[in-house]
Amino acid sequence: MLYELRTYNAAPGKIDALNARFRDHTCDLFARHGIGVAGFWINRADPNQLIYICTFEDAAQMESAWAAFREDPEWQKARAESERNGSLVSSIESVVMDPTDYSTAT
Numbered sequence: 001m002l003y004e005l006r007t008y009n010a011a012p013g014k015i016d017a018l019n020a021r022f023r024d025h026t027c028d029l030f031a032r033h034g035i036g037v038a039g040f041w042i043n044r045a046d047p048n049q050l051i052y053i054c055t056f057e058d059a060a061q062m063e064s065a066w067a068a069f070r071e072d073p074e075w076q077k078a079r080a081e082s083e084r085n086g087s088l089v090s091s092i093e094s095v096v097m098d099p100t101d102y103s104t105a106t
Helices: 013-033 060-070 074-084
Strands: 002-010 036-043 047-057 089-097
Touching: 002 013, 002 060, 013 036, 013 047, 013 074, 047 060, 060 074
Parallel strands: none
Antiparallel strands: 002 047, 002 089, 036 047
């Protein structure tokens, strides 16, 4: 199992729109393309920061899932419509993680 920790810094005033896009579009598209999600969180110290963890079988599955997601016309439409008044995200950080041999994550 492979995990990806993703941190999105919302553009000023856009965290609600970013959450709506995930709630209304992105989560269903992730499932369609085999992108598992362990959970979503808002950083208490910075409420404009959305953090989530994706799960994948391995690196090859991660690469193919993200490629299929990015190419999905439904995602492209949802992204374009949600960003009519500007980008929802000012920056994204991605950290790919392998569990240790003593991790409780499987």
